[in-house]
Amino acid sequence: MRRLLLTRLLWAIPVVAVVVIVNFLLTRLVPGDPLVAIVGEYPVTPEYLAEIRHNLQLDQPLAIQLVSYLWAVMRGDLGFSFVNQQTVLSLVLQRAQASLLLLGPALLLATIVGLLFARISIARRGSGRVLLSAIVLFGFSVPVFWLGQMLIVLFAVKLHWLPAQGMASMRGVHGALATGWDFFLHWIMPGFTVGVFHVAVIARVAQASLRDAMSQDFVITARAKGISERAIFWRHILPNALLPVITVIGYNFGAALTGTIMVESVFAWPGLGTLLLNSITNRDYPVVQGIFLLSGSIIVLVNIATDLIYGFIDPRIRSGYSGGR
Amino acid sequence: MAWISGGFVVLLCMVAVLAPLLLSPDAPFQISNSVLLAPSAGHWFGTDDLGRDVLLQVIWGTRISLIVGIVSALAAGIIGLVVGAISGYCGGLADAMIMRTTEIFQVMPIFVLAALIVAMAGAGETRIIAVIAGLSWPQTARVVRSEVLRIKGLGYAEAARCLGISEFRILVFEIIPNAVGPVIAVSTLTAAFAILLEAALSFFGLTSSDTISWGSTLSTGQRLLYTAWWLSVFPGTLIFLTALAFNMFGDCVREALDPRSE
Numbered sequence: 001m002r003r004l005l006l007t008r009l010l011w012a013i014p015v016v017a018v019v020v021i022v023n024f025l026l027t028r029l030v031p032g033d034p035l036v037a038i039v040g041e042y043p044v045t046p047e048y049l050a051e052i053r054h055n056l057q058l059d060q061p062l063a064i065q066l067v068s069y070l071w072a073v074m075r076g077d078l079g080f081s082f083v084n085q086q087t088v089l090s091l092v093l094q095r096a097q098a099s100l101l102l103l104g105p106a107l108l109l110a111t112i113v114g115l116l117f118a119r120i121s122i123a124r125r126g127s128g129r130v131l132l133s134a135i136v137l138f139g140f141s142v143p144v145f146w147l148g149q150m151l152i153v154l155f156a157v158k159l160h161w162l163p164a165q166g167m168a169s170m171r172g173v174h175g176a177l178a179t180g181w182d183f184f185l186h187w188i189m190p191g192f193t194v195g196v197f198h199v200a201v202i203a204r205v206a207q208a209s210l211r212d213a214m215s216q217d218f219v220i221t222a223r224a225k226g227i228s229e230r231a232i233f234w235r236h237i238l239p240n241a242l243l244p245v246i247t248v249i250g251y252n253f254g255a256a257l258t259g260t261i262m263v264e265s266v267f268a269w270p271g272l273g274t275l276l277l278n279s280i281t282n283r284d285y286p287v288v289q290g291i292f293l294l295s296g297s298i299i300v301l302v303n304i305a306t307d308l309i310y311g312f313i314d315p316r317i318r319s320g321y322s323g324g325r
Numbered sequence: 326m327a328w329i330s331g332g333f334v335v336l337l338c339m340v341a342v343l344a345p346l347l348l349s350p351d352a353p354f355q356i357s358n359s360v361l362l363a364p365s366a367g368h369w370f371g372t373d374d375l376g377r378d379v380l381l382q383v384i385w386g387t388r389i390s391l392i393v394g395i396v397s398a399l400a401a402g403i404i405g406l407v408v409g410a411i412s413g414y415c416g417g418l419a420d421a422m423i424m425r426t427t428e429i430f431q432v433m434p435i436f437v438l439a440a441l442i443v444a445m446a447g448a449g450e451t452r453i454i455a456v457i458a459g460l461s462w463p464q465t466a467r468v469v470r471s472e473v474l475r476i477k478g479l480g481y482a483e484a485a486r487c488l489g490i491s492e493f494r495i496l497v498f499e500i501i502p503n504a505v506g507p508v509i510a511v512s513t514l515t516a517a518f519a520i521l522l523e524a525a526l527s528f529f530g531l532t533s534s535d536t537i538s539w540g541s542t543l544s545t546g547q548r549l550l551y552t553a554w555w556l557s558v559f560p561g562t563l564i565f566l567t568a569l570a571f572n573m574f575g576d577c578v579r580e581a582l583d584p585r586s587e
Contacts, residue, residue, distance in 0.1 A: 011428075014425070014429065015428075015429050015432060018429050019433070022438070023441075026441055026442060026445050027445070133576070137569060137572055137573060137576070138569075140517070140568075140572050141517060141521075141565055141568040141569040141572050142565050142568075143521050143524050143525065143528075143543075143561060143564045143565060143568070145525065145528050145543070145547075146524075146543060146557065146561030146564060146565065149543070149546065149547065149550060149557040149561065150557065150558070150561065152550055153550060153554045153557065153558075157550065157551055157554070164550075164551075251431075251432075254431075254432055254433065254434050254435070257434055258434050258435065258436040258437060261434075261436065261437065262436065262525055262528075265528075265529065266547065276437065276440065276529075277529055277530075280440065280444050280529060280530065280531065281530060283444075285444065285445060288440070288441050288444060288445075289441065291437060292434065292437045292438060292441050295434045295437055296432075296433060296434060299432050299433075299434060300432060303432055
């Protein structure tokens with residue numbers, strides 16, 4: 001287990017390094033001299049320009065600039081957002097909470113619904129296959145931001161059933177229960193929109209893994225022992241079929257976060273996505289970079305966590321034993 | 326299924342090609358006093374906040390979406406084919422390096438990175454195509470690599486080797502032509518992905534304001550969601566149907582190539 005943890009952590013280092021270096025190099029992409037952006041059209045003396053250039057280390061070679069950038073990132077200094085009057089780090093961390101609040105329950109529900117669809121599609125062979133491929137095609141093809149818009153038009157603008165935007169009511173509500181209900185009402189539409197892609201991903205993998213687990217010898221053994229079909233499914237088939245599902249959720253976490261980011265901007269959910277949209281509009285680039293850095297790091301962490309959970313659940317992987325079947 | 330989805334793509338291509346021949350290039354940009362009209366006989370898809378006809382915008386937008394989708398899928402396919410072939414055929418250090426690189430790409434939040442690049446470097450169709458292709462080739466590379474590894478050990482590759490044909494010729498004339506099927510399947514999926522990504526970028530206001538695409542009309546629709554549903558419904562439906570058609574076609578190709586699916 002320790003070796004697994006170590007190799008995964010070693011794998012994470014180059015990934016995070018690439019994210020940070022890409023982030024640094026992108027600042028060089030912005031057309032024009034950064035000094036022009038600072039002093040603008042104002043006529044300044046060359047000495048003053050040289051002084052700013054020196055203070056900002058712009059006269060240093062690229063490698064030195066990179067090192068001091070890396071050092072700043074390691075200290076958690078991602079810059080300052082003048083638009084939000086806040087450091088970038090505290091801003092993105094704060095918004096990431098709202099994003100995870102949207103994504104977490106959506107992923108959980110999508111897992112359950114995806115497994116359910118997989119189960120149904122196996123039970124009804126012919127029509128089940130059609131249902132499954134319809135779900136998968138829909139999930140992979142629908143632009144989530146558009147799906148969000150359609151839900152708003154239908155359920156908020158036309159029917160007035162659900163609040164269109166935000167994470168909580170403007171008026172504010174009192175009491176824990178009322179706050180929870182208010183959050184839930186705001187969560188339904190964005191949560192559904194985020195979940196659609198994952199239902200597709202999970203249903204497809206779960207169908208294959210359920211079918212695979214069902215044809216294993218231990219199922220025949222269990223049946224021969226006279227265990228009820230229900231108990232066979234819950235105790236023997238499902239736990240074995242869950243492993244690939246967990247993996248696919250973990251490895252698709254990047255897509256999940258990206259989907260959340262797109263959906264948020266439609267529903268004005270106060271998370272990373274809305275922040276990204278606003279920062280792009282305001283040309284608040286340090287924030288955009290911060291979002292990229294943070295989401296990249298979260299994804300890497302989730303990938304490592306996935307491997308560890310996988311190793312924890314399946315002893316074969318933990319001990320490095322890969323033979324058997 | 327293959328015929329329906331393929332036919333839809335062909336129809337879209339015809340719209341994209343015929344649009345500049347039948348319409349004047351200014352038509353979709355033509356502003357008028359008839360602002361935010363709901364769909365009617367005069368304006369089938371309604372008009373936007375500047376009085377521009379949404380149907381014309383959608384027709385015109387087909388060009389951008391298809392060009393971005395197809396060209397970036399082609400570019401990603403070619404890059405992936407070359408890189409994957411090198412990785413699979415050479416093996417060793419080159420293979421390990423390339424595979425680690427594709428792994429890094431797989432965990433990156435592609436959309437955020439694309440948004441960052443386009444926001445900083447500036448919009449423009451060529452740039453967007455380059456960004457999408459540059460971020461989506463690893464998928465193809467992985468598929469090509471596994472195909473090359475499989476074919477490399479097959480009888481006819483061995484036979485060619487016995488005939489004394491050079492390794493490079495075997496790779497180019499024996500192995501790659503036989504690996505093309507899965508590449509086509511992956512590339513159609515990449516095209517769908519590229520169309521969705523382009524739409525997302527223009528939805529976020531990252532494409533230049535003087536081009537009209539489905540995503541940019543959707544972006545206007547987001548501002549006017551409460552008053553003008555038609556700005557969102559029609560372009561969005563087309564993005565959805567186009568991505569669906571490419572995905573379906575890709576699935577059909579994959580199934581046709583997979584002997585187990587019978």
